[in-house]
Structures are given as C-alpha cells and as structure tokens.
Amino acid sequence: MxxxxxxxxxxxxxxxxxxxxxxxxxxxxxVLLGPSGSGKSTLLKSINALxxxxxxxxxxxxxxxxxxxxYDMNEQKIKMIRKKCSLIxxxxxxxxxxxxxxxSIVLKEHKTSLKIEKLLKLVGLWEExxxxxxxxxxxxxxxxxxxxxxxxxxxxxxxxxxFDEPTSALDIKSTIAIEQLVLELKKDHTIFFATHxxxxxxxxxxTVTLISEASIIEHQSKTKFFxxxxxxxxxxxxxxxxx
Amino acid sequence: xxKKSIYLSTSCILLCYLFIFYTIGSQGLGSLNLxxxxxxxELGGKEGGIFSxxxxxxxxxxxxxxxxxxIGQGISLRLFWHLRNKKKYKKLIFFFIDxxxxxPSIVFGLFGxxxxxxxxxxxxxxxxxxxxxxLMCLPFFIRSYLxxxxxxxxxxxxxxxxxxxSLWTTYxxxxxxxxxxxxxxxxxxxxxxxxxxxxxLLFTSGYVDSTPSSPLDSGRTLSxxxxxxxxxxxGADNKAYATTLVLCLIILTFNMIQKWAIxxxxxxxx
Numbered sequence: 001m002x003x004x005x006x007x008x009x010x011x012x013x014x015x016x017x018x019x020x021x022x023x024x025x026x027x028x029x030x031v032l033l034g035p036s037g038s039g040k041s042t043l044l045k046s047i048n049a050l051x052x053x054x055x056x057x058x059x060x061x062x063x064x065x066x067x068x069x070x071y072d073m074n075e076q077k078i079k080m081i082r083k084k085c086s087l088i089x090x091x092x093x094x095x096x097x098x099x100x101x102x103x104s105i106v107l108k109e110h111k112t113s114l115k116i117e118k119l120l121k122l123v124g125l126w127e128e129x130x131x132x133x134x135x136x137x138x139x140x141x142x143x144x145x146x147x148x149x150x151x152x153x154x155x156x157x158x159x160x161x162x163f164d165e166p167t168s169a170l171d172i173k174s175t176i177a178i179e180q181l182v183l184e185l186k187k188d189h190t191i192f193f194a195t196h197x198x199x200x201x202x203x204x205x206x207t208v209t210l211i212s213e214a215s216i217i218e219h220q221s222k223t224k225f226f227x228x229x230x231x232x233x234x235x236x237x238x239x240x241x242x243x
Numbered sequence: 244x245x246k247k248s249i250y251l252s253t254s255c256i257l258l259c260y261l262f263i264f265y266t267i268g269s270q271g272l273g274s275l276n277l278x279x280x281x282x283x284x285e286l287g288g289k290e291g292g293i294f295s296x297x298x299x300x301x302x303x304x305x306x307x308x309x310x311x312x313x314i315g316q317g318i319s320l321r322l323f324w325h326l327r328n329k330k331k332y333k334k335l336i337f338f339f340i341d342x343x344x345x346x347p348s349i350v351f352g353l354f355g356x357x358x359x360x361x362x363x364x365x366x367x368x369x370x371x372x373x374x375x376x377x378l379m380c381l382p383f384f385i386r387s388y389l390x391x392x393x394x395x396x397x398x399x400x401x402x403x404x405x406x407x408x409s410l411w412t413t414y415x416x417x418x419x420x421x422x423x424x425x426x427x428x429x430x431x432x433x434x435x436x437x438x439x440x441x442x443x444l445l446f447t448s449g450y451v452d453s454t455p456s457s458p459l460d461s462g463r464t465l466s467x468x469x470x471x472x473x474x475x476x477x478g479a480d481n482k483a484y485a486t487t488l489v490l491c492l493i494i495l496t497f498n499m500i501q502k503w504a505i506x507x508x509x510x511x512x513x
Contacts (some may be wrong), residue, residue, distance in 0.1 A: 008509065046404060048407055050401065050404065053327065053328045053401065053404060054328065055328040055329055055330055055331075056330075065453075079407050082404070082405060082406070082407045084405045085404070086405070087405045089398065089401070089402070089405075090358065091398065093398040093399065093401070093402045095399060095416065095417055096399075096417070096420070096421065097416060097417075101416070104414055105408070105416050106406050106408065108412075109406075109407075109408050109409065109412050110407070149402075152406065153406070155406075156406060156407065
C-alpha cells in the first residue's frame with residue numbers, strides 16, 4: 001500500500017503537488033490523468049524518491065511505502081525503494097549499449113537470476129531482436145526502445161512500476177503493445193500509469209486519479225470516475241473528451 | 244566597424260604568432276637534425292643533442308599523467324555523482340578548484356620541494372617532479388573532465404539512479420565510454436600544460452642532463468633545458484631555439500589530439 005498524507009512538493013513558493021491525501025492499493029493499475037504540468041510526473045518521481053535528485057524541490061508531509069515514510073529513510077533504504085519502484089520515463093532512455101548489455105548490467109548489479117530471453121519475451125521484443133542482441137539499443141525504434149526500458153526496469157524485480165506517459169511519443173502499434181503489456185504486468189505488480197488519454201484510462205485503469213494544478217481533483221474507481229464523477233472539473237474533463 | 248575590429252585583432256594575434264614561430268624556426272631549424280634528437284647533451288647543452296632531455300620529459304609526463312588519471316578521475320567521478328543534486332556545495336567546491344587552478348606554478352614547485360623532496364625524502368627526482376606536476380594539473384584536469392561529464396545526457400544518469408546502479412557500474416558501462424573524448428581532451432591539455440612547465444620542476448626534478456635510469460634519478464625536462472641554455476650557457480642560443488621547436492611540436496601534438504577529441508565528441512551520436 002502506498003499512502004500520501006498531507007504530502008506537498010514545492011519549487012520555491014510554487015506547489016508542484018499540493019496537500020495530497022491518497023491511498024493506492026497493491027496489484028492494481030492506478031491511472032493518473034491530467035493536463036501537462038499538472039503534477040503527474042512529480043507524483044511518480046515522489047514514489048521512487050527521484051525528486052530527491054532535484055535540490056531545488058522541497059518536500060512536506062508523509063509518503064508511506066507499506067508502513068514506512070520514504071522521506072524519513074536513510075540512503076540505503078532509499079536505494080531499496082528505487083529497486084522496488086521502477087520508473088519508466090516518458091522518452092525511451094536505453095543506455096547507449098547493446099540490447100543484451102542494457103539488461104545484463106542491471107541483472108548483474110542486482111544479482112537476479114532472471115534470463116534476458118524471458119524478459120524480452122515478456123515485453124514482446126524477443127522475436128524482433130533475438131537474432132541481433134548485440135545491436136546498439138539506440139538504433140531500435142521508439143516503441144522497441146520503450147519496451148526494452150520496461151524489460152530493463154523489470155530486471156530489479158520491482159513490486160511497483162511507474163509509467164510516466166510511456167506511449168506519448170509512440171505510434172499506435174507500439175502504444176497497443178505497451179498497453180497489453182501493462183495489463184499483463186498487473187497480475188504481479190502495482191502499476192501507476194500517467195497519461196493524457198481517457199481512452200487509455202478506460203482500457204487500463206482500476207482506479208483513476210485526476211490531477212490539476214498540483215491538486216487531486218478526483219480519486220475514484222474506474223467505474224465511478226467514468227459514470228458518476230463528483231467534481232465539476234472531472235465532469236468538464238470527461239465532457240470535453242467525449243465531445 | 245565590428246567586422247573591421249575583428250579582422251584587425253585577428254591579424255594582430257596572427258602576426259604575433261607568426262613572428263614567434265618565424266624567430267624560433269629561423270634560429271632553431273639549422274640545429275634541428277637527427278643527431279640533435281639522438282645525442283645526449285654535452286658541456287651543459289652547448290654541444291650534443293637533447294636525447295636524455297626528451298627521455299626525462301616523457302618520463303615525467305608519463306608518470307604525472309598516470310597519477311592525474313587515477314586520482315583525477317576518482318575525484319571527478321565522486322564530485323559528479325555525489326554533488327549532482329547539491330548545487331550550493333558544487334559551486335563552493337568549484338570555486339576552490341578554480342582557485343587552485345589559478346595558483347602560480349612556482350607555489351606548487353615550492354610545495355613539491357618541501358613535501359616530496361624534503362618531507363618524503365624523494366629528493367630532486369623524476370618522481371618528485373611528476374608528483375608536483377600532477378598536483379598542478381589536477382584542478383585543470385578535474386574541471387575539464389567534469390565539463391565533459393556534465394554533457395552526458397541527463398536521461399542516462401536519471402535512468403541509472405532510478406535503476407539503483409552503483410557509481411562503479413555507471414562509470415564502467417556509460418560514463419567512461421560516453422566521456423572518452425572528454426577524457427582524452429582533458430589528458431592532452433593537461434599534458435600540454437605540464438610539458439611547458441618550468442617553475443614547478445626547477446625545485447623538484449632538478450637539472451641533471453643525463454638519461455634517468457629510475458624514477459628516483461634527477462632529470463632535466465625540455466622547458467628547464469631551454470631556460471638553462473638561454474639564461475646560463477653562453478653561445479647556446481641556437482640549441483635553445485631548436486629545443487623550443489621540439490617542445491612546441493610536442494605541445495602542438497597534444498593540442499591537436501584535444502581538438503580531434505572535441506570534434507569526435509561533437510559528431511558522436513547521443
């Protein structure tokens with residue numbers, strides 16, 4: 001369970017996340033909806049403590065992973081959190097190494113017994129690259145790179161996978177492949193999926209969280225969110241997209 | 244007007260360089276031949292060549308670059324990794340690195356003399372000279388190497404942190420490869436600076452003009468040899484110019500390597 005209690009993130013005096021009070025259950029797909037700059041990425045980066053990389057950001061409140069506040073943890077525990085909560089960035093970011101090395105360096109570092117073949121099969125990339133595992137990963141297409149990044153994130157055997165608009169730069173075919181993969185991964189992982197797309201939210205979500213201007217507008221199950229949204233902004237958002 | 248002043252200032256600089264190279268070339272080329280490069284100096288350098296001087300110079304440069312590579316890379320990586328999200332500390336440390344970079348080389352020479360020659364008992368030797376030179380080059384190397392590291396796409400660093408990879412793994416697999424041109428550039432510029440150094444070596448490596456057989460022997464570098472020939476040996480001006488020509492060619496080579504490294508980095512796909 002991931003719990004936010006009065007959690008805020010500031011940049012100087014500007015709120016990037018404002019007084020969040022949320023519970024996210026395990027083994028579900030939590031879709032974060034909202035316009036650009038609303039705070040979706042900040043929320044995801046808060047969960048794996050990557051916002052600590054930005055020294056201009058200040059953090060207030062509590063963000064519990066299971067029972068422990070991430071922001072009270074020492075450096076060693078933060079590393080464990082990053083291992084347990086893998087982040088997939090908006091832009092595919094494979095290392096400028098071969099496809100095989102992109103996975104093997106992470107597998108070696110974390111001493112996991114997962115097989116490269118199994119990981120690539122899981123993300124549906126094996127058939128496309130099996131004959132050329134030594135190809136530099138930067139030469140793959142955007143969709144293939146993103147799936148490789150998902151495979152790489154799985155190397156740490158995470159409990160939570162954080163997807164930060166992973167399909168925003170991809171074509172329809174790659175987008176569908178990643179959406180199917182998310183539904184597949186849901187069986188064993190808790191998934192956070194930031195997106196602009198209501199269609200994607202409908203396909204993937206168990207819960208939907210609508211964020212606007214750093215605040216939570218609506219946090220509901222998918223059915224409730226799409227059938228009976230409470231807030232005015234959520235209704236407007238839905239009507240705008242269904243027009 | 245601006246165009247004219249640019250042309251004028253460029254021409255002035257070019258003329259100065261041409262005058263210097265013409266003077267060195269016209270006076271030194273006559274003495275520069277295979278014998279000059281392959282014979283040891285005699286009569287303090289007035290006769291013979293500069294073979295032992297070249298060996299001493301390369302010896303000192305090789306040793307100092309080994310120290311700079313090991314220590315400099317270690318410090319740069321630690322600073323890069325641990326100060327990546329601490330801008331204030333970064334600024335403060337960079338201020339002191341720049342301060343060290345501005346220190347006159349004679350200060351390093353005096354420190355090297357007291358610490359390496361006297362305190363550690365290494366005496367006037369190639370090792371004392373190399374250690375002093377490496378200390379002198381470290382701030383410059385660290386700054387250049389860090390500049391190269393800062394140019395590596397942030398997405399690789401964030402991915403690495405997000406995947407909880409250690410600094411060693413990140414360095415071995417990504418940072419070293421991505422910043423190899425930066426490393427070559429930093430080394431070649433440090434070498435060029437070290438090769439031209441006189442003051443720091445006057446107090447540490449000594450004046451002996453024979454070929455050193457071990458790092459604990461004293462040795463005379465090209466720059467000290469030029470100083471000796473032009474200041475203390477009468478009638479050795481042509482030899483001094485020829486030695487200067489050799490030193491200029493060595494420095495030019497290092498600079499060319501650095502230019503090539505920058506060109507490679509600029510054209511490398513990220």
